[in-house]
């Protein structure tokens with residue numbers, strides 16, 4: 001089995017899921033291929049779509065440019081729930097009572113679909129039906145829970161108000177809403193089971209196979225042509241420059257810590273708080289917690305939160321490491337039985353401006369489909385995506401089609417559109433701001449940063465062998481200035497969330513291309529030291545980019 005190549009996963013830190021399973025790798029594409037449906041992306045959305053289409057009798061090819069699950073799916077916390085990132089009372093405000101109910105129905109159907117598939121395919125992935133508890137975050141008022149309880153009931157969910165939160169430290173009365181019949185699993189074991197089923201039905205999966213030039217005819221993958229009647233872009237955020245979804249959603253970074261808890265101390269459950277009401281972000285960050293099997297003596301308590309817009313953390317001056325520290329402190333306070341922290345990682349979620357995912361035909365195309373805008377509900381959204389796209393491609397009516405239509409226009413979120421637009425425009429100030437590193441010589445091995453000279457910006461990284469890698473720091477999507485993410489060691493775009501490795505390779509869209517590299521040629525007679533050569537190249541590019 002090959003080890004994970006950090007250049008083609010979405011960050012340096014390993015999640016518990018990827019660290020505790022073998023890499024799921026298939027052969028690279030080596031010839032031109034024809035299929036009914038080409039699926040781009042090997043996360044939960046792409047694999048579920050592949051599985052559903054095969055069951056419906058279609059011939060599919062799936063390409064993944066990393067390995068299976070090496071995108072955001074391998075970084076999830078895998079709550080499988082219909083308690084959504086956005087409260088039901090807010091869904092009612094934006095979409096009305098009927099669509100709020102339809103939303104709940106679709107997520108509940110996804111939970112059931114996963115449960116049935118696990119059973120039918122015999123997938124050993126620690127799947128469990130569990131209860132979930134939504135409680136007030138600090139400063140929030142009981143009225144929020146009362147409103148949500150009533151709205152979730154109207155949406156058809158059998159929620160209950162409880163006076164105490166099961167499993168959590170509560171000295172006095174602390175109300176919460178119980179969401180029964182939720183679920184959880186080990187995501188990588190689940191994906192492995194889906195892959196086995198896909199291959200046994202004749203589906204073809206290629207890994208380390210990067211799709212570009214995606215059109216209505218197919219795509220170019222590692223230089224080979226894949227021709228297909230339908231193309232599903234399940235890349236978490238669509239990756240083609242002609243796709244416009246970046247105007248309808250924002251990328252957020254979210255953090256997770258996982259700590260040991262003696263077995264039996266806590267019951268397997270899901271817990272969420274109602275979110276930071278004072279947050280400046282449109283998507284108020286909230287805490288999400290669950291338990292996972294670890295070894296004979298311990299379970300693993302996973303807590304997430306501390307979200308911020310991608311590439312914009314510096315506004316608040318909270319370093320990534322401090323976000324983990326805050327998360328650990330919060331978790332210890334709520335769950336005193338927590339012991340040593342074993343894992344820390346972060347990941348990216350796409351927040352649609354009107355709170356509803358985008359699943360269906362890409363605006364303007366008849367046979368190109370997208371699954372995006374998952375928020376923190378990608379386990380169910382990815383599953384809904386597979387079910388819904390299969391129905392659309394097969395020509396079968398599906399009641400969720402209008403709800404998730406990527407071309408929908410939602411009028412009740414005008415203020416959010418405006419505020420998000422202002423935030424996007426504000427990021428162009430980075431063109432005239434100083435970089436975070438003055439000279440390349442200031443970078444120690446393993447460090448990166450942005451070097452500026454007037455309007456020119458350079459993304460520089462010094463690797464552990466002391467070699468300097470430099471690229472333009474201008475995002476090839478729509479020219480945002482990249483920011484250095486010291487925690488995951490990537491360059492992240494504050495405009496729409498594209499991300500790049502230390503060597504400039506694109507790892508998250510919407511950008512479809514790598515960063516322009518600036519080569520440092522070793523001086524053949526070695527008269528100049530390495531540092532002088534580096535500074536000469538940089539000085540030249542500061543003047544000429």
Ligand SMILES: Cc1cc2nc3c(=O)[nH]c(=O)nc-3n(C[C@H](O)[C@H](O)[C@H](O)COP(=O)(O)OP(=O)(O)OC[C@H]3O[C@@H](n4cnc5c(N)ncnc54)[C@H](O)[C@@H]3O)c2cc1C
Nearest residue numbers: 041043044045065071072073076077079211347377378379
């Ligand atoms: C920290 C964290 C916690 C979360 N917790 C939860 C949770 O508890 N419950 C929940 O429901 N959701 C949760 N989510 C959200 C959920 O994990 C994601 O929404 C979901 O995994 C996205 O799945 P996907 O298949 O759409 O994308 P991905 O898993 O990112 O898959 C897309 C794939 O496409 C590949 N790709 C991209 N471009 C190309 C290309 N050009 N050619 C070939 N391949 C390409 C990528 O390598 C990637 O593997 C969480 C997310 C994070 C980050």
Ligand code: FES
Nearest residue numbers: 475477478493496
């Ligand atoms: S992602 Fe759009 S400009 Fe960078």
